[in-house]
Amino acid sequence: MIVYCRSLRHSFLLASFLACGRLFFASERGLQEITSSESSNAMQDLLGILPKAGHREIQGSNMTLAMMPMPLQVSFTNDDPFLLDKDFYMELPEDDEFNERLLRAAKRFLSRLSGRTGLFFENNSPTYGKNETPSFFHWSKKLPALKIRCRRKGDEMELEEDESYSIEIASTLVVLEADTDLGILHGLETLLQLLSVDPFRQSYSWPAVSIRDKPRFRWRGLLIDASRHFMPVDVIQRNIDAMATVKLNVLHWHLTDDQGFRIESKAYPKLHERGSDGNYYKQTEIKDIVAYAAERGIRVVPEFDLPGHATAWLVGYPELGSAPGPYELSPYWGISEHVMDPTKDTLYSFLEKFLHEMTTLFPDPFVHMGGDEVKINEWNESATIQNFMVDHNLSNAHELQAYFNNRIASILKREGKIMIGWDEILHPNIPKSIIIQSWRGHDSMIQAAQQGYRSILSNGYYIDLCLSAETHYQNDPLPSAVNLTREEQELVLGGEATMWSEFVSPETIDSRIWPRTAAIAERLWSPQNVSDVKDMYRRLDIIGTQLEEHGLTHIKNYDMMLRRLVQGSDISALKTLVDVLEPVPGYERGQQLGYTSFSPLTRVVDAAPPDAPVARRFRYLVDDFLQLSSTGRADTNRTTYIEIVECLSLWKENHGKLSTSIERFPVLQEIKQLSVDLAEVAVIGLKAVERLRSMNKRIHFSNAERRALNRARKAHGQSFLAVVFDIRLLTLEKIP
Amino acid sequence: MIVYCRSLRHSFLLASFLACGRLFFASERGLQEITSSESSNAMQDLLGILPKAGHREIQGSNMTLAMMPMPLQVSFTNDDPFLLDKDFYMELPEDDEFNERLLRAAKRFLSRLSGRTGLFFENNSPTYGKNETPSFFHWSKKLPALKIRCRRKGDEMELEEDESYSIEIASTLVVLEADTDLGILHGLETLLQLLSVDPFRQSYSWPAVSIRDKPRFRWRGLLIDASRHFMPVDVIQRNIDAMATVKLNVLHWHLTDDQGFRIESKAYPKLHERGSDGNYYKQTEIKDIVAYAAERGIRVVPEFDLPGHATAWLVGYPELGSAPGPYELSPYWGISEHVMDPTKDTLYSFLEKFLHEMTTLFPDPFVHMGGDEVKINEWNESATIQNFMVDHNLSNAHELQAYFNNRIASILKREGKIMIGWDEILHPNIPKSIIIQSWRGHDSMIQAAQQGYRSILSNGYYIDLCLSAETHYQNDPLPSAVNLTREEQELVLGGEATMWSEFVSPETIDSRIWPRTAAIAERLWSPQNVSDVKDMYRRLDIIGTQLEEHGLTHIKNYDMMLRRLVQGSDISALKTLVDVLEPVPGYERGQQLGYTSFSPLTRVVDAAPPDAPVARRFRYLVDDFLQLSSTGRADTNRTTYIEIVECLSLWKENHGKLSTSIERFPVLQEIKQLSVDLAEVAVIGLKAVERLRSMNKRIHFSNAERRALNRARKAHGQSFLAVVFDIRLLTLEKIP
Incomplete structure (x- = not known):
């Protein structure tokens, strides 16, 4: 994927290879990598534009935009962003007036847009206009509009059907074009993912970008x-x-x-x-x-x-x-x-x-x-x-x-x-x-x-x-x-x-x-x-929340299931534990406990999220910290250190808080050992972090500690502690 | 409603008028009220039995049982509780074998019971048995069973239909009897509400009670x-x-x-x-x-x-x-x-x-x-x-x-x-x-x-x-x-x-x-x-959580809506504010903002819970504290004092934490004043609490403080601060 700037205030071409997490720009001095320590004015401007595209969260920008799946091609213009207000309206092509699917999709789009922004749109239904690409040049004086241009109703059952679309965003006009309404459907989703907040103008907005997009595979x-x-x-x-x-x-x-x-x-x-x-x-x-x-x-x-x-x-x-x-x-x-x-x-x-x-x-x-x-x-x-x-x-x-x-x-x-x-x-x-x-x-x-x-x-x-x-x-x-x-x-x-x-x-x-x-x-x-995994996860967290709009329960049923386990009492300690639990992967679960189609799917293992986000964030912290440590900088980067210690301290204290609930509710008996294990390995983790930070070679791990780390790998109640591996990494002990 | 003990280890009759929140027992010395300071052995025994009935939470008992609506008549026996395990089975009357409604209700009951306890029941479908009241006396050796006795399929469309039922619970047998299956449906719900945990036996259980129940009104x-x-x-x-x-x-x-x-x-x-x-x-x-x-x-x-x-x-x-x-x-x-x-x-x-x-x-x-x-x-x-x-x-x-x-x-x-x-x-x-x-x-x-x-x-x-x-x-x-x-x-x-x-x-x-x-x-x-309001609320909180079992979103959509408002970022400060907001009551909301059927229902007012539980708990704290204060005990009861101060301190600090989100997300602009107001009245509240505790008559409230209290009564974004009234009470200022 290539991200480039069509035009920039400082007249250089920006070629950004965000997929690999690095950002380049081409100037008179050749292709240069932008690092966070750069501070030229040009760079400030560049960063001022980039976050609007939503590809990465830039510190202090307060932007959380993300697109998923990432479009084929995204480019930035130096236009002002498109500001959404109650006068916003949506125009469908009059040639497509009898495409009820498009009309209903447009109405759903308006309703979701209104739902996310709290805006009371004056125009709750799309209007119809000429099916030709509007001139951005002559547009500036009009009300903020999203114009849809589309040639025909697509046949979703035709494998070779055209699903491509393009989006052009300028300060008061968005044009979404596609050959078929299937492309438009995709483009509308992209627009919802692009929805941003303009921090300077206190307004919901779309960044000034140009997007070309089509799928790599036709069967998804x-x-x-x-x-x-x-x-x-x-x-x-x-x-x-x-x-x-x-x-x-x-x-x-x-x-x-x-x-x-x-x-x-x-x-x-x-x-x-x-x-x-x-x-x-x-x-x-x-x-x-x-x-x-x-x-x-x-x-x-x-x-x-x-x-x-x-x-x-x-x-x-x-x-x-x-x-x-x-x-x-x-x-x-x-x-x-x-x-x-x-x-x-x-x-x-x-x-x-x-x-x-x-x-x-x-x-x-x-x-x-x-x-x-x-x-x-x-x-x-x-x-x-x-x-x-x-x-x-x-x-x-x-x-x-x-x-x-x-x-x-x-x-x-x-x-x-x-x-x-x-x-x-x-x-x-x-x-x-x-x-x-x-x-x-x-x-x-x-x-x-x-x-x-x-x-x-x-x-x-x-x-x-x-x-x-x-x-x-x-x-x-x-x-x-x-x-x-x-x-x-x-x-x-x-x-x-x-x-x-x-x-x-x-x-x-x-x-x-x-x-x-x-x-x-x-x-x-x-x-x-x-294919950048870290950036995928960054966007996945954002898209995951947006998906709740459809009534999906993937986030909200988590707390609900924990509440049921403790009969409505406080879930905080239980949540701290289950946040770092994952269901045993693969086919292992089916081989345990004599499951039938009548078995309850309401236990801790069912609440525990696969690919636990909290465990994943800890993994990245550990990666960073080990990286810093290996280059002798573990004692200088306070943020990573503090965050790791916070996690480990929370876990260290958690069993004390959770044990009452475990004793009280029989359904939690099966995770008692996990709760004990988490506290134990957290203590070992804290020791490991201090050793790395102080580079004190006289600190060693006992056999009892190694045994504890090993014991904590074991699953209980079909769940396992997803942070044990990373804590082991911190100890620099050989992993059998 | 009368709650009494059929028999008790210490051979006195217990008459408990829980509706008015007080508990009496009849002994040789006449009718006596039980207070929490009582500590005789007999009393300990009594309290050991009572919580199993789930009418009140007794400190240290860890019981959170509740029934709602409260049955007509509940009595306690001194039997051991009924312990649930995987051998539990359910028996329907063979006379009613063709009552498919009853069978399906029984299956749903088993599934909910299994879901709440995590138990893998060996018998996932009910069995059938003779339709006669089983003898409790001859039962003790058998597997734990719930026997349903029912004479006929009820006609729910017949206004005068019999909806009554009775429940008898002994250590290994529960008998639920009713004339019609409508009564059985009600009784099954009561049993689910009665589900308890036996803290001594580490088991889910039903308390040994006897219940007679029927509705006061036939149209509900x-x-x-x-x-x-x-x-x-x-x-x-x-x-x-x-x-x-x-x-x-x-x-x-x-x-x-x-x-x-x-x-x-x-x-x-x-x-x-x-x-x-x-x-x-x-x-x-x-x-x-x-x-x-x-x-x-x-x-x-x-x-x-x-x-x-x-x-x-x-x-x-x-x-x-x-x-x-x-x-x-x-x-x-x-x-x-x-x-x-x-x-x-x-x-x-x-x-x-x-x-x-x-x-x-x-x-x-x-x-x-x-x-x-x-x-x-x-x-x-x-x-x-x-x-x-x-x-x-x-x-x-x-x-x-x-x-x-x-x-x-x-x-x-x-x-x-x-x-x-x-x-x-x-x-x-x-x-x-x-x-x-x-x-x-x-x-x-x-x-x-x-x-x-x-x-x-x-x-x-x-x-x-x-x-x-x-x-x-x-x-x-x-x-x-x-x-x-x-x-x-x-x-x-x-x-x-x-x-x-x-x-x-x-x-x-x-x-x-x-x-x-x-x-x-x-x-x-x-x-x-x-008609005891406080006890109603205690039970309402519990029943409210149990209702989530049906997929209801009344609790879980709250966080979800807050997440949408801040586009997936941290909701904790926003939640602290919205926890004490309520939508403007009555018909006021409709007169504002030009609502139509297209208007978004996704703003703060829509997330804000009517009858906000956090505000209600604060109200009860204030009641207690003022009660203590008026009898000169405000400085001796540490718990109430600490809890009030914790609430007020949290609110005092909250605007500082929330203001960044308010500036960032335009949809939150409308609650900015509420956030400021909450911090202001919290400071006043803290002052009021200190005055009451120290009985320092030299502490007074300024006109500016009175104006702040008045200002904070005003709604913004169709929501109002539900704790302002109670903070005013703490100040002992006249309320205009």
Whole structure:
């Protein structure tokens, strides 16, 4: 990404490579790096302009702007900022007068803008004007306006659709232009992220910038698993809003699995009636959600996972299964043995009718048929199936699944749909039109592309595993060194974050999706070289708060869950501990405690944020302090030192404050050891900090202290202390 | 309400009058009051039992139990408490095996119980057993069980239906008995409120109590106005859940008004299409909500407000109006001039068809037809209407409205429905079957009863006016001195809290309804003498937190709204100020700032809690301190003194911390004066406290200080400082 100044008061070109956290400018003296110690007048001016662009918080500027995903290109002008006031109005192109989607998007935009600024706009509805680029030159005298210029309604279901847009901001005019209204939708989100405060004029404002933007990948998705835990309509809707905010464009809706069939079928009502606990989406709700998503430029791709993960189908229709049945909904996680019998012709007529019904609900050209984790025991045990395989020359289960997939793909083709499947379906016999979604590894994506299949990457984007945003952010679908030709690279459509729902309820799901998914959204939208992790986190914190506007609960349910744990009593000490706890990452949680679909998701581990922000900020402090220390400056930088000591002192004292609550509320018993551990390692951390600062080589750590550090790594109640590693770093002790 | 001990270790009878905040016991020495200075062994035992009942928090007991509404009768046994563990199971009566409502309620109960305790119950679904009262005597060896005994499915639409229940808790058995499942629903909520922690056994528990309960009034309602600001389905649903928690049983749904027609009509589609901004309830959604409410024992009474408040009807069907039209939806508050033309026969055929359609959606026997605030200008100006009145001997507008109401009442009667209307409809000519809802004053309710009409009280329960819970709590529909015979009193069915929505959005509505409505719910359910305000507030705080379980945002959106105001930066100083702000009460807000339906509801006033809990706690501190002071003990009670000084010192320093944010964010400009005022009055308060403590008569207040106190009473940004009055009290200055 390149940020440059179109014009500057001091007539030099600014080339700023913010992605790597450094700032350069080109002057007569050549390309020079700007450091914070610079103090020339020119530099002051430069810094005076830059923060308005919101790329970095500059000390004292009080600016907290951020864009996420970062646009392709941002440039600054030396115009005054655009000041928002109650006279502000919004103009849509009269050619597009019948584009209701654009009009409604404009109204939502106005309402959010008014909500964030408290401004009572005189014009609450957009006006219409000529669809031509207005002249900035002749504009200065008029009321502050946002003019939208757009040529046509975009087709969000067309993979190659133009999503680009541009923004020009001058002192009293903003022009947002795009070929399609999809571009406009993206541009409006960018404008909301650009909203700033002009500190000199006591006004909300937009900085004078020029933006060109378009996505790197055309498939930017979020999978929500509504089968394992049902997610009500409002949960889906607010997540669609959030997706639009970070420019994601595909909701992949996992609707069936062993634990529940979550969509009403009028053709086969026993699917939802017997295949669920009563929680399923009615067809009217499905239509509403599809329309809600389309309003925001988002496609909805349903997933009907087959032939494995199929128990919920079989409860009502056991005749489709490979075993005699009867079947029951599974309250357990993991992979069920129950699979469809692909040798039965009745299965295909059943699915033909079912899928035909589903196509009336889901207009998207793609249908996901799952295909992952197919257990073959029932196939092996069935004589009919074994005979069928012999008769049809199918030498193993994988070939039988390919046979199944081929038949499904042709059913879908007759319906005008394209099939997607998880990477297990990759097989020489399946048609090239099928799209492969890679979950088991990057390799399967590469392999699919090399074999001529289009693909979507999900491996590395499994947000249910509670890994850091950084991990996902660094997972580029097409890293520079990727072993694919340009043509093969074109087959990689993009990626999808996957929110599997074994361990989330409607109460916690937002906190497992957001804000980390915004980092994945940036990976899929922004140029490859937008990759500075620290800056990503800076912006993620800001965007995370803005996302609350949609009713998301990822921040606000945290305190609420802590309040419930202590029955409404004071949460401060509990919060100090849980602030530095994270759920055990990966698949570890599922292997503990005998979880079922009935288990409570209200304990400390469920409140604990993945990629805990407090722990992350401590990590950066430790990095800085160790850096200072290694260059002999640990005793000179007071700020970092004071902040670290404050953190550690707070933790050192916390167990004393929390122990009463732990004794009082049985549900907190499981975190008692974590609370004790935190206090212990904080004491060790304080000692380590003093040693580094004083460079006193006579201070050593005892074996007891080393054991304490080691003990504190252990998880309790499926949570672990996310600051122990960093405290160990401070001790400079070898980490086993 | 009487609380007594069935048996006690020390064989005396305990009669505790907790409603008045005092505790007595009867012993050989007669009735004695228990004070906190008592320390006999017997007393220790007594106190050891009492807190388990959750009526009061006894120092050091760590108990925070509370019930709201308070049951009719609670008694304590000396049994051990019932300890909850993973073996806990729930048994429903096999006679009621086909009562799906009861089964689903039981499952929700188990899920909430598991959610609050973190327990992984082995039995996630209830079992079935013989429908007979189990013997406590033979139970002791079995697994901990909750047995439900219930004779039949109740009819929530039958006004006289039995809602009573009883609970008996012994060490390993809880029996919840009721005639109808409606009683069981109430009892389950009581059990959740009774859930306690046994501090000696490190276990969640129920105290050994015996409860008999039934409502004082049979109509306990909440009105939600979904017209002025539309409220999405999930908002309605979570409020229904909360209503059930505090045993309210009527959702009065205000669906039409000048600002929007919020229900789909297939008979007259222009009603919702042209009469709304696109936000309306689809008929499928209406059916879902009615079913959702019925599941929780709650009736849904729709309101179609006529003949005034009618603009939204007339946009699509101007021919029904008294003026020629055309009509437009009103974005303004206040009373519109537009009224129906009651002289047109076509109006009645229209309404007949419309109401017939509505009866297919709303099974409740009651339909609310509004009838309030009918402006008569258009009637006066229409020659046809004037002629009609002459022809029909209608001497004034009120008689014309009575003519209208009579015709509507007969249409409804043919549909098998009973009409309800606001008190303006009271007129000698209307049928006695009609129910009068009193909003303008208690008097109209009395009048209605004296004239033989059944009535519902809403005057005094207008929660949109941002008054204190105390105000509503003290508003008894039938105070002891009421001038009504016993028969007339029987006509008073109950009351309804009214949530008019001029100044609430889906984001803020919960905080205007809860927790204050729980106090109204108690007024309508509990015995009249349950009236101790301080104890009500103690319990309200606890119940308020428990209500969050339903996804209500009344607590958690507070911080979220503050975060938005400061764009995600630190909210602590802002919170310190807003904690003691309240929205201007009454109708004042509507007269300021030119509010329309588009105006932002995201400013400080919208975040500020009505009846601010922090201000209320300060008020009680001041009460205590002044009490101590007046008896010359102000210098001896350190706790109260320290707490007051802590509050005042925090406020004194706060403006210094907050001013940067105020300068930075334009939306905070309007509270700048409040922030300055708080600091100023805090300084005065500190001086006053020192004077009282030291009894130093030479300390006086200057005119400047008196002016500052006066200035600080003024509202800014539609908010006022709720602690100024109490600080004035501390100064002992005369209050003008």
